[in-house]
Amino acid sequence: MKNLSFKAVLLASLAATAAMGVVQSASAADEKYVLIHHSPDSETFWNTVKNGASLAAKEVGATVTFRNPPSGDLADMVRIIQQTTAEKPDGIIVTIPDLETVGGAIADAVAQGIPVVTMNTGTAEESKKLGALLHVGQPEYEAGKGAGERAKAEGMKSFLCVNSLFPNVAGQQRCEGFAEGLGVPLGEQMIDSGTDAAEIANRVKAYLSSHPDTSAVLTLGPMTAIPTIKALKDNGMAGDIYFATFDLNPDISQAIKDGVINFAIDQQPFLQGYLPVITLTNDLRYGVLQANSVLSGPGFVTKDNLSLVESLAGKYR
């Protein structure tokens, strides 16, 4: 019986708070933004995005919180978007890893009048279709193609694409773009590397020993680049095989300096965190909004322009 009455109290207070929750407090400054991305906790790339967004928030006096599905499951990401929408923040910054899966939840947020900026994965067209203000990101296919063309110009004919983003379409597009730029069809050169460092290194070694004529390696980010550097050092191909990677971090900068990596394709994640916060704030406070989506990349980082990049790698670059 005691239990029952406790439950009744609980239900009553639940109903009461539900009623109070509808009332929103409106204040001009101190906007609350939520940034939702699709990657599992272990991807270091997002730290730079966070730093960019936090810096922008600090500069304008807003706050930004970060959410992501811990294991990278997009179905979980949809629930996070829905929950965030229910919370009614002043703005949502979100990635579009797969339009069909997360698109509905993003469109619902827009329909509730929450300003949304999309960034990183997804395209400007998808962003527009969902009713977001704009998109800040790097067109994946074009970035891959640009990198492929660079490799072709240096005489590369075949490649290995180490894809750790397997269920994410962006990984596929990067590899396809690189293949297109190189002028070869994409087939078994794209391997599902998994996300465990030891596993990635072993698979790269296994592939290269069974395909010794491979002339270039493409990795899709620090998660695959770092184990691949190790694998190449182990099998003696470091500095010999042509090596391009997406994204930057301190280890990748060091590898460029050492001549192990020829160039990095920088999508400038700092901008992907920084610009959406600024865009949302300008829109909310002053009603100004730039007309187009922003291409934050690709920028190519080589030995020649490394010095400035290096001092900031992993923090703002």
Added chain:
Amino acid sequence: MTSISTDERLKRNSLLRRALVRPELGAIGGTAAVFAFFLILAGGTQMFALDGVINWSTVSAQFIVLAVGVSLLMIAGEFDLSLGSMVGFSGMVFGLLVIHVGIPVWVAIVLTFAVCALIGTINGVLVIRTGLPSFVVTLAFMFILRGATIWSAITFNKQPVVSGISDAAAGDPIAWLFGGKAFTGLFTWLGQQGIIETYTRGTRLGQPIVDGIPMLILWAIGLVIVGQWVLTRTKFGNWIYAAGGDPQAARNVGVPVARVKVLMFIVAAICAALLGISQAIEFGSAASDRGIMTEFEAIICVVFGGALLTGGYGSVVGAALGAVIFGVVQQGLFFTNVESSLFRVFLGTILLGAVVANTYIRRSITGER
């Protein structure tokens, strides 16, 4: 006059004692504690507004659907670690059947359930025939199914996500049962009456923000009722307890232990398929990474609910409450502005607390050591 000692089976236990030995006790306390926690920390936020409630209820329902199957299987004394992979696998089988084979959605649903039931049977028969721990056999299937899911997606679809299911499912006679929403008319009416929030601008102006109860929630409630009824009110339910508690003794009194266990593997597989198909229809796509880690999440829910890892003890209602705890904690932490990476720390702490409390209470009541 000789005193006749009463048969201990007829001994009357006090109400309190009977309440304390129920497996759900810990889960009820835990649920109350979790709600109290969030009412204090996030009471003023939208967490307890209608759309917030629907959100964490849907997440809880996802866990419940799996937890019902897992609790019955665990009470029968077995594990199935392949269920998370089964969620991804069933969605992919369904997606490929609809998009690449091009058969009607309802046929694909039936076929997918059949395929998953078959895999559940294989799991069960392998465990029974080989006498290996189910932990090992299903661990193997965890990899086999996940690998098969990724392979089939890449081979037939050229990419790891199969899209376009929404269009195919539109107008199908039974697809709405899995990915749709119930009581939409009622919610539209409530919106028109101004009782619930509606969109205030844009193309959906005037429509209610919450336009129905997701079918998954109804499935979850239905499964809990049926599961609990079978477990506690039928002969078969006694067989499940017996098969898990002491299989040898159960066999001696004529319980078909092997059949019960295999059947429970099938039930668990079907629960996973239900979740996989529902997600595929709701999100309009099947992705090869769906359901990663959910096998463990389901086990956590069941343990929250007071079940023993060794089998023979537990309850479906308890597992469902465990799932509610899981769902509310997972989604609720977002409202409290706690750093989301702390979620797992919090979850692990509750898990440990729940198990210690359950064990302690049971020991002190039953006098077992």
